[in-house]
Amino acid sequence: MRRDWFEANRNLWNDRVPIHVGSDFYGVDGFKAGGEILHAYELEEVGPLEGKGLVHLQCHFGMDTLACARRGARVTGLDLSEAGIAAAQKLAAEMEIPARFVVANVYEAVEALGETYDVVYTGRGALNWLPDVSRWAKVVHALLRPGGFLYLNEFHPVTDMMADDSFEIEYDYFGRPEGYFFDDGLTYTEAGGERTEHKDSYEWIHPTSAVITALLDVGLRIELFREHEFSVFGRFPFLELETDGSRRIYRMPEGKPRLPFMYSIRARK
Numbered sequence: 001m002r003r004d005w006f007e008a009n010r011n012l013w014n015d016r017v018p019i020h021v022g023s024d025f026y027g028v029d030g031f032k033a034g035g036e037i038l039h040a041y042e043l044e045e046v047g048p049l050e051g052k053g054l055v056h057l058q059c060h061f062g063m064d065t066l067a068c069a070r071r072g073a074r075v076t077g078l079d080l081s082e083a084g085i086a087a088a089q090k091l092a093a094e095m096e097i098p099a100r101f102v103v104a105n106v107y108e109a110v111e112a113l114g115e116t117y118d119v120v121y122t123g124r125g126a127l128n129w130l131p132d133v134s135r136w137a138k139v140v141h142a143l144l145r146p147g148g149f150l151y152l153n154e155f156h157p158v159t160d161m162m163a164d165d166s167f168e169i170e171y172d173y174f175g176r177p178e179g180y181f182f183d184d185g186l187t188y189t190e191a192g193g194e195r196t197e198h199k200d201s202y203e204w205i206h207p208t209s210a211v212i213t214a215l216l217d218v219g220l221r222i223e224l225f226r227e228h229e230f231s232v233f234g235r236f237p238f239l240e241l242e243t244d245g246s247r248r249i250y251r252m253p254e255g256k257p258r259l260p261f262m263y264s265i266r267a268r269k
């Protein structure tokens with residue numbers, strides 16, 4: 001694995017933040033106006049958040065973190081990107097929502113945060129940025145109080161294998177320790193593709209079995225594992241969009257074969 005993966009990804013994510021904050025995809029104005037961005041299925045799977053101490057790992061610029069706060073959680077968000085955390089702090093101040101935001105590598109979260117939580121919340125394009133899920137699971141375990149749980153809602157690695165615009169298999173399902181290197185600088189929020197100044201990035205594919213095994217190995221009890229036939233992201237150009245206020249769901253057209261586009265896990269300490 002190249003040693004500079006972390007620096008490369010941090011530069012990329014710092015560049016992505018201003019593009020994403022202003023994008024229709026994230027819809028910050030609708031969110032500020034009170035639009036719910038957590039999907040009904042997530043709210044059902046994660047359960048009530050009222051009064052819970054929650055950490056959102058890889059929180060980007062904090063929208064999902066603040067959405068959890070609006071549901072009554074005491075929230076902390078952590079991300080490697082200084083620009084992301086600065087934007088999250090600004091958003092929290094503008095919305096007058098109490099929240100703590102910390103810049104750190106996930107792998108150093110225990111030291112950086114110095115506290116434990118009822119809920120570790122993460123996903124939607126988080127694990128693919130991490131080279132080692134076993135090490136990640138140890139961090140999750142250490143961040144949880146006894147009785148607390150991880151809620152992971154992630155894009156399914158089956159779709160990570162495929163080309164951008166077809167089901168053609170381009171990448172190995174079982175992943176590669178060195179990850180995959182990309183240098184197009186394209187981000188996902190703008191039709192046609194906005195490009196970042198820093199273009200290099202490293203990503204990894206983690207089979208669902210690797211994620212589940214990593215969580216079992218640290219002693220977490222898996223209470224929920226679901227595969228979803230929809231995505232919250234327009235992963236393929238032929239998916240059909242349904243909107244529900246500020247929420248978007250993409251599905252295969254009627255009559256076409258369905259794939260697991262996302263999965264969810266709830267695992268308790």
Ligand SMILES: C[S@@+](CC[C@H](N)C(=O)[O-])C[C@H]1O[C@@H](n2cnc3c(N)ncnc32)[C@H](O)[C@@H]1O
Pocket residue numbers: 009013058059060061063064078079080081084104105106107123124125126129130
């Ligand atoms: C696609 S976002 C996922 C966040 C959220 N679901 C969203 O869409 O806003 C991925 C985030 O992971 C962060 N990230 C990537 N590698 C990380 C690492 N090693 N430690 C902490 N954050 C990391 C990036 O800065 C980025 O904000």
